[in-house]
Amino acid sequence: MTGSGSLSKTQSLGTLLSLFSSACENLSASRSDQVIAQLLHLLKQLSPWFARLIAVVTPTILLYRALQKFGSLVSIICILRGWIMGKVTARVTVPPNPMLHDQIMAYLMEHGLKDSKTLTVTAPGTTTACSSITFMDPVVNTSQRMPVDGDEVRKKDAITYTPAVGHHSFFFDGYWMTFDRQRLAKQRGKGEERGSHNQEDDTIVLTCYSLFGGVTSLQKFLEHVKSSAASAQDAMTRVYRPVIQRHSQITCWDEGRARPQRKLAAITLDSKVKEPLIKDIETYLDPRTKSFYIRSGIPYRKGYLLFGPLGTGKTSFATALAGEYNLDVFLLTLSDPNMNDIRMETLFDKLPAKCIVLMEDIDSSGIAREKMNKLKKRDRSRGDDSDDAEGDSLRPAKSKHGMTLSGPLNVLDGIAAAEGRIVLMTSNDPDSLDKALIRASRIDRKVLFGYATHEVATNLFIKLFTKTSQQLLEGEKIFENIPVLAKAFADKIPADVITPAEIQGYLLSFQKRSGKNVAAFANELTAPSYEVPTTGLQAEPTVPAPADNPVLGADETPRAGTREERSSAARGRSISFSLPPPSPDDVPVAGAQEAQSTSGSSDFAASRAILVPVTSEREAQVVPIPYDPKLQSLPGDEGFGGSIEPGLPEDLDILVSGIDLNDEDDPNDPDYEYLQPKENYSDLWAIMDMDPWEHPNEAEKAALQYVARCRPHHPMDSWDEHDEWDCRYCYLDVPHPDDVWDARLRAAEEEQDSSELREHFGYNVEQAAGLQEEGKKKPGRRSRRLAFPVLRPTAAEPSEAPMLPRMIHDDLQPVTLVKTEGQTDKEQSKAITMSRSNSASRKESKEQDTRLANAPAPFDQLRPVPDHIEEIPDASNGSDYYTTLYWLEQNQNAISRYHCHR
Numbered sequence: 001m002t003g004s005g006s007l008s009k010t011q012s013l014g015t016l017l018s019l020f021s022s023a024c025e026n027l028s029a030s031r032s033d034q035v036i037a038q039l040l041h042l043l044k045q046l047s048p049w050f051a052r053l054i055a056v057v058t059p060t061i062l063l064y065r066a067l068q069k070f071g072s073l074v075s076i077i078c079i080l081r082g083w084i085m086g087k088v089t090a091r092v093t094v095p096p097n098p099m100l101h102d103q104i105m106a107y108l109m110e111h112g113l114k115d116s117k118t119l120t121v122t123a124p125g126t127t128t129a130c131s132s133i134t135f136m137d138p139v140v141n142t143s144q145r146m147p148v149d150g151d152e153v154r155k156k157d158a159i160t161y162t163p164a165v166g167h168h169s170f171f172f173d174g175y176w177m178t179f180d181r182q183r184l185a186k187q188r189g190k191g192e193e194r195g196s197h198n199q200e201d202d203t204i205v206l207t208c209y210s211l212f213g214g215v216t217s218l219q220k221f222l223e224h225v226k227s228s229a230a231s232a233q234d235a236m237t238r239v240y241r242p243v244i245q246r247h248s249q250i251t252c253w254d255e256g257r258a259r260p261q262r263k264l265a266a267i268t269l270d271s272k273v274k275e276p277l278i279k280d281i282e283t284y285l286d287p288r289t290k291s292f293y294i295r296s297g298i299p300y301r302k303g304y305l306l307f308g309p310l311g312t313g314k315t316s317f318a319t320a321l322a323g324e325y326n327l328d329v330f331l332l333t334l335s336d337p338n339m340n341d342i343r344m345e346t347l348f349d350k351l352p353a354k355c356i357v358l359m360e361d362i363d364s365s366g367i368a369r370e371k372m373n374k375l376k377k378r379d380r381s382r383g384d385d386s387d388d389a390e391g392d393s394l395r396p397a398k399s400k401h402g403m404t405l406s407g408p409l410n411v412l413d414g415i416a417a418a419e420g421r422i423v424l425m426t427s428n429d430p431d432s433l434d435k436a437l438i439r440a441s442r443i444d445r446k447v448l449f450g451y452a453t454h455e456v457a458t459n460l461f462i463k464l465f466t467k468t469s470q471q472l473l474e475g476e477k478i479f480e481n482i483p484v485l486a487k488a489f490a491d492k493i494p495a496d497v498i499t500p501a502e503i504q505g506y507l508l509s510f511q512k513r514s515g516k517n518v519a520a521f522a523n524e525l526t527a528p529s530y531e532v533p534t535t536g537l538q539a540e541p542t543v544p545a546p547a548d549n550p551v552l553g554a555d556e557t558p559r560a561g562t563r564e565e566r567s568s569a570a571r572g573r574s575i576s577f578s579l580p581p582p583s584p585d586d587v588p589v590a591g592a593q594e595a596q597s598t599s600g601s602s603d604f605a606a607s608r609a610i611l612v613p614v615t616s617e618r619e620a621q622v623v624p625i626p627y628d629p630k631l632q633s634l635p636g637d638e639g640f641g642g643s644i645e646p647g648l649p650e651d652l653d654i655l656v657s658g659i660d661l662n663d664e665d666d667p668n669d670p671d672y673e674y675l676q677p678k679e680n681y682s683d684l685w686a687i688m689d690m691d692p693w694e695h696p697n698e699a700e701k702a703a704l705q706y707v708a709r710c711r712p713h714h715p716m717d718s719w720d721e722h723d724e725w726d727c728r729y730c731y732l733d734v735p736h737p738d739d740v741w742d743a744r745l746r747a748a749e750e751e752q753d754s755s756e757l758r759e760h761f762g763y764n765v766e767q768a769a770g771l772q773e774e775g776k777k778k779p780g781r782r783s784r785r786l787a788f789p790v791l792r793p794t795a796a797e798p799s800e801a802p803m804l805p806r807m808i809h810d811d812l813q814p815v816t817l818v819k820t821e822g823q824t825d826k827e828q829s830k831a832i833t834m835s836r837s838n839s840a841s842r843k844e845s846k847e848q849d850t851r852l853a854n855a856p857a858p859f860d861q862l863r864p865v866p867d868h869i870e871e872i873p874d875a876s877n878g879s880d881y882y883t884t885l886y887w888l889e890q891n892q893n894a895i896s897r898y899h900c901h902r
């Protein structure tokens with residue numbers, strides 16, 4: 001049996017097989033070497049690949065066979081290998097700690113195992129009993145692989161990846177490391193559902209291979225993971241919730257959801273509320289305060305009650321506080337049916353040293369005073385009488401969820417009370433809370449989060465419309481003059497009536513605006529209209545004197561007076577409106593009836609009566625009165641020597657003042673006369689759709705909306721910065737309501753369908769016809785006249801008193817005059833004059849001028865002058881209503897003539 005180099009591959013395979021079978025038959029120890037040698041030779045010829053394999057395997061086999069003869073040597077080598085491996089291998093087993101697991105896995109997914117080919121996927125939409133366990137938190141810089149948190153995962157239907165169970169290797173800091181993820185069968189707690197799983201099943205073993213690194217490098221790795229997680233967490237606030245299972249004894253906090261940190265600056269509160277509150281908390285968190293408390297034997301803890309209507313920022317303040325001071329939030333819902341006193345104590349025991357405990361809507365927790373009173377009544381009916389309110393409350397209530405008032409009382413300042421935390425309770429109805437719950441030392445401060453003041457509305461506007469170029473949406477431009485717009489907006493918002501949340505929602509609907517249309521936008525902004533709520537909050541928290549107020553202790557200064565007094569006090573001198581009560585002869589008009597019916601309910605409900613803008617049939621007329629040079633300073637200011645009398649017409653009914661006039665009760669005051677009623681005021685009701693005597697603030701605001709419409713480019717900004725004012729009175733001539741009906745009646749008569757009219761307008765045609773006849777007989781005018789002083793600073797530089805862009809009357813087409821290339825301003829002016837002498841354009845100009853001179857401004861038809869147009873100085877003329885200005889159209893090389901609203 002000889003081999004031949006010239007054999008084909010098939011032949012050589014056949015030879016190989018026959019050789020192999022004969023070798024098997026005749027194999028003996030002496031010939032085996034020869035057979036192997038021949039086999040190898042043939043294999044080498046078969047393919048170069050075999051040749052290479054043989055070159056590697058042969059020496060290994062020879063070595064093995066040689067070593068077989070020295071068995072003891074092998075065991076020495078194994079021992080040696082074990083010793084070396086022991087020296088170069090360090091191992092850490094990470095116990096089932098969900099947070100650390102998340103952090104390690106997130107870190108490895110982000111860095112070491114980027115290219116790993118074995119991953120575990122969490123399918124979109126997966127929910128488990130505890131989603132925060134299933135979904136990864138953003139413990140490190142979030143990549144696409146590591147979504148933000150459970151909520152977002154569900155929202156975006158994203159897929160989450162983690163390293164699969166098994167063995168993975170990676171390099172850290174130049175060291176070779178391995179990561180073994182093992183899933184061990186979890187010992188199920190009593191009552192836990194079969195099949196439920198969570199990360200506590202997971203064990204991680206980290207190994208480092210290095211002669212010099214060892215455990216230190218593993219420690220370094222874990223430290224690094226922790227610190228990366230911590231720095232990522234810096235921009236996050238963790239919110240923990242209790243994990244309470246109905247049939248389980250387990251009570252603990254979940255591992256918390258990370259939420260983007262919110263800072264206190266994001267919370268828009270009245271500075272009188274916000275600043276002292278923050279200062280108080282800052283002082284408490286100061287380590288010196290802590291050591292003082294400890295030294296003085298005072299329990300180191302703090303409690304606040306944040307109370308006020310829905311959507312005034314109580315919860316937002318709590319989370320922003322946590323964000324500002326890097327604290328975790330532990331959210332407790334006392335109304336949880338699984339919560340009881342013992343569980344609550346356990347949860348408080350497990351709180352970290354420094355954190356915020358947020359107890360939301362404490363009044364609806366089922367342990368409020370109302371409930372306790374009911375219990376008390378029931379007990380009394382059973383003959384168990386006791387006068388001690390606290391004692392009564394403390395008796396374990398047989399509430400459906402086993403939570404009694406003693407639970408929170410103990411954890412707040414009983415022996416079991418933890419130290420170092422800040423407890424924030426929120427409530428919409430603080431009066432219903434039990435006195436014991438909010439007594440001093442349990443609650444150190446009670447803070448009212450009220451409706452939006454002027455300051456809050458202004459700041460909210462500024463916050464929402466101040467954007468960096470990176471934050472701009474597609475098509476959006478950066479707004480200019482934001483403070484001016486903010487002020488104009490806030491002027492239109494009735495103070496102390498609307499919640500910041502409502503204002504925010506309203507403003508967000510305007511978010512996508514181009515900076516070009518800024519003036520149009522300002523005009524668009526009107527006070528939002530509100531439906532009277534039928535359920536829910538019926539009254540603002542009343543703030544009686546400390547003595548009878550269970551909520552406000554002696555430490556809190558209550559906001560004195562009625563809502564109107566408070567709000568007008570808060571607004572200082574900016575606005576004053578006060579009218580005497582209506583005379584009994586006053587006849588309410590149609591528009592007022594709705595408001596009257598709502599005013600029968602609570603003050604709060606009525607104050608939210610619908611603010612209706614002027615309807616077209618009630619369109620007001622504005623009659624500017626020439627400026628009176630005697631009025632140089634602000635009426636009502638010290639040193640005011642003039643009188644507003646000269647500017648006012650004889651037939652004035654009501655002066656609605658946008659400024660703080662002198663004391664209206666003082667008969668010696670020059671303005672006194674105009675603050676007194678002259679006739680009945682029913683028309684005022686009509687335009688405001690509310691009773692101005694019942695709701696002076698709202699009526700005043702509604703009235704000022706007209707002023708705002710009258711002065712599109714006279715924003716009343718920076719009141720306090722100017723002491724010289726240009727005063728101009730605007731008049732609203734409100735048509736008599738019968739005239740409005742007249743118009744409708746006529747229209748209906750034309751259609752000869754009075755039944756339709758009756759059906760649609762609820763109007764008695766015959767009666768209306770009678771009224772109309774009667775009206776015709778009435779002597780004198782059939783409208784009411786209201787006057788508004790409209791002010792603007794005279795001494796201010798344009799930069800101090802920025803004006804909104806001029807408004808062009810929309811329905812007037814500009815007359816375009818051709819511009820000759822290279823003209824100077826002077827030449828342009830001349831060209832304009834010359835062009836006007838051209839008969840066609842002169843006729844047109846004249847027609848427009850005449851029309852405008854007699855036409856009151858249709859405000860809603862105004863639009864700002866387009867951006868690309870530049871005003872030509874000293875080339876204007878005009879009437880009382882309009883200025884005619886000439887503009888250079890940059891792109892079109894033409895001069896246009898526009899009528900601008902004055």
Ligand SMILES: Nc1ncnc2c1ncn2[C@@H]1O[C@H](COP(=O)(O)OP(=O)(O)OP(=O)(O)O)[C@@H](O)[C@H]1O
Pocket residue numbers: 266267268269308309310311312313314315316317426427428449500501502504
């Ligand atoms: N003062 C405020 N400053 C900034 N944003 C606010 C303010 N008040 C409310 N908001 C916004 O309104 C929304 C609701 O606010 P939040 O939940 O804090 O009100 P709340 O007073 O806690 O209401 P509730 O009593 O219903 O719990 C949030 O989105 C928040 O951003």
